[in-house]
Amino acid sequence: MAWTEKEQQELDKILKKYPPDRKLSAVLPALYLAQREKNWLDNDDIQAVADALDIPVTHVHSIIGFYTLFRKEPTGKYMVQVCTDLPCALRGAEDFYRRFCERMGLPPTGGTTEDGLFTVESVVCLAACDKAPMCQINLEYFESLTDDKIDQIIASFREQAKIQQ
Amino acid sequence: MGNELIDKYVLFRHRDVENIHQIEVYRANDGYRALEKALKEMQPGDVTNVVKASGLRGRGGAGFPAGVKWGFIPKDIYPKYVVVNADESEPGTFKDREIMTYNPHQLIEGIILTCYAVGAETAYIYGRGEFAPVFRDHLQQAVAEAYRHGYLGRNILGSEFSMELHLHLGAGAYICGEETALLSSLEGQMGQPRSRPPFPAVEGLYAKPTVINNVETLTNVPPIVLHGSDWYRQYGTEKSPGTKIFSLSGRVNKPGNYELPLGTPIRYLIEECGGGIIDGKAVKGILPAGASSAIIGPDKLDTTMDYEAMAAAGTMLGSASFIILDETVDAVWAAEKNVKFFKHESCGKCSPCREGTFWLVNVFRKLREGHGTKQDVELLETIIEQMKGNTFCLLGEFVVPGVRTSIDLFRDEYEALAVAEEETTPGPAKDLIHTFF
Ligand SMILES: Cc1cc2nc3c(=O)[nH]c(=O)nc-3n(C[C@H](O)[C@H](O)[C@H](O)COP(=O)(O)O)c2cc1C
Ligand code: SF4
Ligand code: FES
Numbered sequence: 201m202a203w204t205e206k207e208q209q210e211l212d213k214i215l216k217k218y219p220p221d222r223k224l225s226a227v228l229p230a231l232y233l234a235q236r237e238k239n240w241l242d243n244d245d246i247q248a249v250a251d252a253l254d255i256p257v258t259h260v261h262s263i264i265g266f267y268t269l270f271r272k273e274p275t276g277k278y279m280v281q282v283c284t285d286l287p288c289a290l291r292g293a294e295d296f297y298r299r300f301c302e303r304m305g306l307p308p309t310g311g312t313t314e315d316g317l318f319t320v321e322s323v324v325c326l327a328a329c330d331k332a333p334m335c336q337i338n339l340e341y342f343e344s345l346t347d348d349k350i351d352q353i354i355a356s357f358r359e360q361a362k363i364q365q
Numbered sequence: 366m367g368n369e370l371i372d373k374y375v376l377f378r379h380r381d382v383e384n385i386h387q388i389e390v391y392r393a394n395d396g397y398r399a400l401e402k403a404l405k406e407m408q409p410g411d412v413t414n415v416v417k418a419s420g421l422r423g424r425g426g427a428g429f430p431a432g433v434k435w436g437f438i439p440k441d442i443y444p445k446y447v448v449v450n451a452d453e454s455e456p457g458t459f460k461d462r463e464i465m466t467y468n469p470h471q472l473i474e475g476i477i478l479t480c481y482a483v484g485a486e487t488a489y490i491y492g493r494g495e496f497a498p499v500f501r502d503h504l505q506q507a508v509a510e511a512y513r514h515g516y517l518g519r520n521i522l523g524s525e526f527s528m529e530l531h532l533h534l535g536a537g538a539y540i541c542g543e544e545t546a547l548l549s550s551l552e553g554q555m556g557q558p559r560s561r562p563p564f565p566a567v568e569g570l571y572a573k574p575t576v577i578n579n580v581e582t583l584t585n586v587p588p589i590v591l592h593g594s595d596w597y598r599q600y601g602t603e604k605s606p607g608t609k610i611f612s613l614s615g616r617v618n619k620p621g622n623y624e625l626p627l628g629t630p631i632r633y634l635i636e637e638c639g640g641g642i643i644d645g646k647a648v649k650g651i652l653p654a655g656a657s658s659a660i661i662g663p664d665k666l667d668t669t670m671d672y673e674a675m676a677a678a679g680t681m682l683g684s685a686s687f688i689i690l691d692e693t694v695d696a697v698w699a700a701e702k703n704v705k706f707f708k709h710e711s712c713g714k715c716s717p718c719r720e721g722t723f724w725l726v727n728v729f730r731k732l733r734e735g736h737g738t739k740q741d742v743e744l745l746e747t748i749i750e751q752m753k754g755n756t757f758c759l760l761g762e763f764v765v766p767g768v769r770t771s772i773d774l775f776r777d778e779y780e781a782l783a784v785a786e787e788e789t790t791p792g793p794a795k796d797l798i799h800t801f802f
Binding site for chain 2: 223227329
């Protein structure tokens with residue numbers, strides 16, 4: 201992957217936040233940038249981050265392995281992350297999640313829908329425990345959900361994906 | 366709403382003043398006046414002193430006095446850094462997100478005052494990766510406004526003092542809330558804890574003197590500087606002064622954030638603020654510090670919520686994330702959920718935590734799947750005994766009190782699951798466990 205001109209500008213801006221001899225600090229923001237286009241990182245993306253920061257590619261791999269928000273495999277266009285941690289679970293989030301998976305045609309543990317649009321998974325606390333059940337879709341917050349509400353949200357993302365095609 | 370105990374919000378000022386996230390509104394309501402006062406009338410040391418005198422304690426969990434921490438920063442080493450902990454990942458905690466979303470300027474002003482106090486010219490706010498929208502839509506805008514108005518950047522308000530404030534997002538790892546892991550993460554490493562000493566005050570970010578404080582801690586600083594330590598001490602107790610945000614979640618009617626004076630009874634939070642328990646059920650257990658809590662029973666409802674009283678009640682205040690269990694909740698299930706959380710978040714650096722959480726999850730599963738034995742309950746106790754005091758950082762230590770108190774308070778529920786007389790299915794062999802430690 202080569203950085204687009206816009207990405208290169210953003211990268212330069214990111215690097216300015218850290219001391220000139222501390223480029224490594226930019227590894228997470230650079231990975232976010234590299235992941236933005238298709239929602240996951242292939243080997244070229246990873247190499248591009250390593251090259252941009254003058255660091256070994258193995259280091260970039262270890263970083264990706266450590267942090268949960270980077271992905272080395274294709275996922276759905278929309279990552280739907282439903283919190284089922286204790287505070288949310290005390291307000292019915294586990295059952296909510298199971299019903300949601302079922303309506304999405306997925307096993308109770310989640311997965312990617314056949315059309316490749318949605319990857320559904322359950323995650324730990326997202327700092328919105330008072331608004332359970334809740335989820336993040338590509339990190340946007342959706343709170344105080346009901347079955348109907350999340351179905352409508354999913355439908356609107358389906359629409360959005362159609363328009364973008 | 367449940368707030369007769371303070372006449373005005375100190376931290377959640379957006380609940381009193383609409384649109385205080387806009388710099389004009391913030392300025393029209395005392396905003397940035399503490400900074401003006403500090404730059405015009407106070408030496409950096411005076412700022413540290415007033416914060417010391419206020420008795421403000423860190424809101425990230427440990428409750429260490431903020432002014433004392435700032436006092437540890439060596440004078441003659443440059444550069445120095447201020448790093449704001451916005452990792453907020455303890456299950457049940459959701460207060461920093463509200464501050465950053467609705468009252469960001471008060472946090473920013475607090476950061477600038479802190480930098481001035483300790484002589485730092487660069488600050489970073491480290492937020493958990495999942496806060497990307499909060500940073501993008503709220504904080505970033507507020508920071509840009511602060512730059513435009515000359516509160517950040519070169520020669521702030523015409524003074525000699527200059528500083529830069531940068532936002533930095535993590536990427537999904539609870540351990541990055543631990544201050545040394547956070548620094549490693551900010552330096553571009555895996556977020557694994559470092560040994561202390563050296564403490565960050567001496568060797569922190571890029572091995573330079575660094576103050577690390579929680580979002581809520583620093584949001585207290587502007588009103589303290591503006592109104593003084595005596596004003597601040599009108600709330601709270603002698604040893605735990607001020608107001609605190611209590612994140613209330615679980616089986617209550619009105620979960621949410623409530624700002625109350627430290628020293629308010631737990632009962633007030635649950636009943637007056639939270640509107641009592643769903644369907645009028647009885648309280649079964651309280652986790653005052655999120656998943657890391659020692660659980661306390663309903664006999665402790667009159668305990669006051671301050672650092673001392675909570676410790677005396679056998680638990681801790683921590684970040685004040687009160688998760689409420691009622692009589693309908695399966696205690697073993699709840700304990701298992703938290704253990705799974707810690708297994709998921711263990712950074713893997715030390716074996717007592719990495720292996721301990723692994724085995725705990727296995728034994729819990731065995732119990733809950735219906736082939737547990739009495740020995741398995743003992744095994745849980747053995748595992749936490751062996752983790753206790755032996756983990757590299759506090760994450761591993763946090764696992765212990767939840768399991769310990771869950772078994773102590775609800776032993777009958779554990780024993781009811783110990784159905785089999787002896788091993789019926791191959792469970793984790795005990796002698797194997799010992800070889801791991
Ligand atoms: C496992 C672990 C997780 C932590 N998570 C957070 C967190 O999310 N936010 C936070 O402010 N402090 C967290 N802390 C506490 C920090 O290490 C540190 O004490 C705190 O940021 C200091 O700021 P304060 O003095 O203002 O509280 C955590 C500590 C541990 C051991
Ligand atoms: S206690 Fe857990 S989180 Fe802390 S260093 Fe050890 S493995 Fe990592
Ligand atoms: S437990 Fe779900 S957001 Fe906190």
